[in-house]
Amino acid sequence: MALSIIQIFRDYVTNGIPSSGNHKPAKSEIRSWGAWVESIISSFLSNGGLVYTSRAALFADLAHAANSSAWVIGDATAAYNGVYMKAGASGTGSWSRVADLPYSFVQLVDAGAGTANAIQLTSTIPTSQSVLRVANVFEPNAGNVTISENGGTARPLLTNSGNQISAGGLLANMMIVYIDDGVSFRLLSDQVSAAIVAAAEGFANAAASSASDAADSAAAAAASAAGVDLPPIASDRMLVDNAAGTVRESKTFSEVNDLLEKSTWAFDNNTLYKSRSNKDRWLDSYRLAEELNFTGGGATATDATVLQGLFLRARATGGEIILPRGDIKLEAPVILYNFANKKVRIRGQGDGATRFLNSSAGQQWFQIGQAGGGRTSDILLEGFSCAPSVSMSDAGSVFYMRNTTDVTFRDIVVSAVRNGWSMGVGAGATNDVIYTSIEGCGGASSGTSGVAMIRLGSGGILQVGGNSHRWNANGGHTFMEHGDTTYNWDGLYVYGQFFEHFGKYVYSHGKGIVNAEWTGGQMDRATIFFQLQPDSGISGDNTNWNIHDTQLLGFGNVGQGDYGLLTAHGTGNVNNVRFTDNIVKGLTNRAVFTTSGDGVKVHGNQFVNCGNSGTSVLQLDQPPANGVVSVTGNDIYLGNNAAGSNYTYGIDWVGSTNARRKSFGNNVVAGSSGAENGTA
Structure with missing residues (x-):
C-alpha cells in the first residue's frame, strides 16, 4: 500500500524532529499515492458506484458479490466514513473499511459558531487523516x-x-x-x-490612509488660503462650484439635477439601479411617466397639465416625448403650439397599449396650433389610441387644429368618437391648416353623429394613406365633410383606405374642395359615397376631382348603397370631375348622378347590379354651353340576373340634346327601358 499523504508531505526528514532537516517529497512516492487513489476510484466505479450515508445502512445491505466496493459518506461518526470492501458471497459475509475516501483536500467553513479559541468547522465532504484541509x-x-x-x-x-x-x-x-x-x-x-504578512498589510493601509489624510489636509489648507468660504452642513445637499469658480454653493438634489440637465453630461437612463434623468441627451427624448405629477390617468387629474408642460420643454430644443403604457386621462385640452422651428415627436407604445381618455362630452382633447401668433409646425403624433370615457357631443373633437403646417399623425386609432380631426374649422383666413398627413390611422364610430370623423374648413394638402387600420361605422356617421361657406379646401389626397358602412364618405357642401384625388382601397355601404353638392345659395366650387381605381360596394338594400357619385352646384361650379376605372356594385339607386355638370368624365368603370330599385344606372345632365360630359368604355350589367330587369336605362341623359356630350364604347346589357335614353 502507498504511503499516506501525511508521510509523503512531512515537514522534516524524521517526522517531528526539525534538526533532521527539511523533507523534500519524492516524486515516486507521490506517483504511488496517486495510482493508489486512482485504483480505488476505478474499483468503485466498476462496481456500480455504491454510496451510503451511514455505515449502519451499508452493513444492512449484503446483497452484493465478494470484493464489491462502496463508499460511506455522511456518517455522524467521522471514522466510519471511507471506502469499504465486501467479503463473502451475495447475501452473506461482511463489509470492512479498507481506505479513506479518495479526496485530495476538503474545504471547511468557519461561520462563527464556535469561539475565537475553540473553532468549529463544517464541510460538505467528510474529512479523514489522508486529506489536506483548507x-x-x-x-x-x-x-x-x-x-x-x-x-x-x-x-x-x-x-x-x-x-x-x-x-x-x-x-x-x-x-x-x-x-x-x-x-x-x-x-x-x-x-x-x-502574522508578519498581516502586519505588513496593515502598515501599508495605514500609510495609504495617512497619505490621503495629508492630501486632504493640504487641499483644505489651500482652500483656506484662497479664502473659500464653505457653506454650513445641511441634510440632503451637495456642494457645487459656481460657473465662475469663485464660490462653493450648497444645492439640493433637485437643483443639482437641473444643472446636469443643462450640461452636456447626462445620467444613464436605461440601466437598472442607476440614476435617471428627465431627458435622454443622446436621444433628445423625454419620458412622461417620469414627470413628478403624472398620474397615468388617475385620481388627481393632472395629466393634461403635465403633458403640456413637458411639450413646452421639448419644443425649446426639439425632441421626442415618450408616452407610457396604460390610460392617460386628460382633464383639459393639451395645447400644442410650436413655432420655434424645432421638430417634436409625441410617441406612444402603440394602439391599445397607450390610450388617451377625455373627461367631458364637449372637450377638445388636443388643441394643435393657435388662431393668433405664429404658425405651428413640425409636430408628429404617433402610436396611441383615443377613446372617450365620457360620450362625446358634436362640440367635442380629438384633434382640433388651427393655424398649422406640417403636422403628421401616424398609427393612431380613434374609437367611438364623433369628430376625430377638425382642421381649420371656423378659421378667419384662407389656408389655415396646410400640409397635414394622416398615415396608417383608423377609426370607428358605432352611433349617429352630426359631425364628420374628419372636418375640413380653411386649408389644404391633406393626405390620408396607409392601411394599418381600417375605418368603420354603423351608417350614421360621415367620414369626411367640408361645410365652410367662406373658405374652400385646396388639395385632398386619399390612398388605399378600407372603409365600412359610413353614411357618406365625402360630403362637400360648403365653399368646396378643389384638387382632390381618391384612389385604391374599398368602401362598403353608404347612403351616398361621394356627394359634391354645395348648400343652396353657396357659390362653392368642387373642381379637379379624380376618383379612380377603387371599389364602391353596396349590399342591395336602401341605406347600404344608394348613390355612388352625386354632383350638383348652386351658383358655383362642379368642374373637371373624373370617375374612372372603378368597380361599383349593388347600389339601389344611381351609380353616378350629376346635375348641371360643367365637366364630368365617366370612363372604364364596371357597374354591376346598380339601379336595382328601378332607376337608371347613370343619370347625367346635358353639359352647358361651355362644358363637356363624356361617358365612355363602361360596362353596365346585372351579373347573374336576367337582362331587362331591375334598372330602367343604363345611361339616362336629362335635358336637351347637346353636342358637347359624348357617349361611346359602353357595354350595356339593356334594362327594362333600354340601354341609353336621350342619345344625340
Whole structure:
C-alpha cells in the first residue's frame, strides 16, 4: 500500500524532529499515492458506484458479490466514513473499511459558531487523516486554539513546528491550510509568517490612509488660503462650484439635477439601479411617466397639465416625448403650439397599449396650433389610441387644429368618437391648416353623429394613406365633410383606405374642395359615397376631382348603397370631375348622378347590379354651353340576373340634346327601358 499523504508531505526528514532537516517529497512516492487513489476510484466505479450515508445502512445491505466496493459518506461518526470492501458471497459475509475516501483536500467553513479559541468547522465532504484541509478564520484568536470538524472531537491546532498558536496568530478572514497528524491538527505554513504578512498589510493601509489624510489636509489648507468660504452642513445637499469658480454653493438634489440637465453630461437612463434623468441627451427624448405629477390617468387629474408642460420643454430644443403604457386621462385640452422651428415627436407604445381618455362630452382633447401668433409646425403624433370615457357631443373633437403646417399623425386609432380631426374649422383666413398627413390611422364610430370623423374648413394638402387600420361605422356617421361657406379646401389626397358602412364618405357642401384625388382601397355601404353638392345659395366650387381605381360596394338594400357619385352646384361650379376605372356594385339607386355638370368624365368603370330599385344606372345632365360630359368604355350589367330587369336605362341623359356630350364604347346589357335614353 502507498504511503499516506501525511508521510509523503512531512515537514522534516524524521517526522517531528526539525534538526533532521527539511523533507523534500519524492516524486515516486507521490506517483504511488496517486495510482493508489486512482485504483480505488476505478474499483468503485466498476462496481456500480455504491454510496451510503451511514455505515449502519451499508452493513444492512449484503446483497452484493465478494470484493464489491462502496463508499460511506455522511456518517455522524467521522471514522466510519471511507471506502469499504465486501467479503463473502451475495447475501452473506461482511463489509470492512479498507481506505479513506479518495479526496485530495476538503474545504471547511468557519461561520462563527464556535469561539475565537475553540473553532468549529463544517464541510460538505467528510474529512479523514489522508486529506489536506483548507478553512477560513472567522475571528482572531486570543490564545491556544482547538478545532472541531463537523461536530467531532476538538483537537489542538498547532504551528508547523508543533507549538501552540500565540494570541493574534490567526486573524479574521485568513485562510489556513492544515493536516491531521493523528493527535492534533498542524498548520502547513507557520503562524509567524501569516502574522508578519498581516502586519505588513496593515502598515501599508495605514500609510495609504495617512497619505490621503495629508492630501486632504493640504487641499483644505489651500482652500483656506484662497479664502473659500464653505457653506454650513445641511441634510440632503451637495456642494457645487459656481460657473465662475469663485464660490462653493450648497444645492439640493433637485437643483443639482437641473444643472446636469443643462450640461452636456447626462445620467444613464436605461440601466437598472442607476440614476435617471428627465431627458435622454443622446436621444433628445423625454419620458412622461417620469414627470413628478403624472398620474397615468388617475385620481388627481393632472395629466393634461403635465403633458403640456413637458411639450413646452421639448419644443425649446426639439425632441421626442415618450408616452407610457396604460390610460392617460386628460382633464383639459393639451395645447400644442410650436413655432420655434424645432421638430417634436409625441410617441406612444402603440394602439391599445397607450390610450388617451377625455373627461367631458364637449372637450377638445388636443388643441394643435393657435388662431393668433405664429404658425405651428413640425409636430408628429404617433402610436396611441383615443377613446372617450365620457360620450362625446358634436362640440367635442380629438384633434382640433388651427393655424398649422406640417403636422403628421401616424398609427393612431380613434374609437367611438364623433369628430376625430377638425382642421381649420371656423378659421378667419384662407389656408389655415396646410400640409397635414394622416398615415396608417383608423377609426370607428358605432352611433349617429352630426359631425364628420374628419372636418375640413380653411386649408389644404391633406393626405390620408396607409392601411394599418381600417375605418368603420354603423351608417350614421360621415367620414369626411367640408361645410365652410367662406373658405374652400385646396388639395385632398386619399390612398388605399378600407372603409365600412359610413353614411357618406365625402360630403362637400360648403365653399368646396378643389384638387382632390381618391384612389385604391374599398368602401362598403353608404347612403351616398361621394356627394359634391354645395348648400343652396353657396357659390362653392368642387373642381379637379379624380376618383379612380377603387371599389364602391353596396349590399342591395336602401341605406347600404344608394348613390355612388352625386354632383350638383348652386351658383358655383362642379368642374373637371373624373370617375374612372372603378368597380361599383349593388347600389339601389344611381351609380353616378350629376346635375348641371360643367365637366364630368365617366370612363372604364364596371357597374354591376346598380339601379336595382328601378332607376337608371347613370343619370347625367346635358353639359352647358361651355362644358363637356363624356361617358365612355363602361360596362353596365346585372351579373347573374336576367337582362331587362331591375334598372330602367343604363345611361339616362336629362335635358336637351347637346353636342358637347359624348357617349361611346359602353357595354350595356339593356334594362327594362333600354340601354341609353336621350342619345344625340
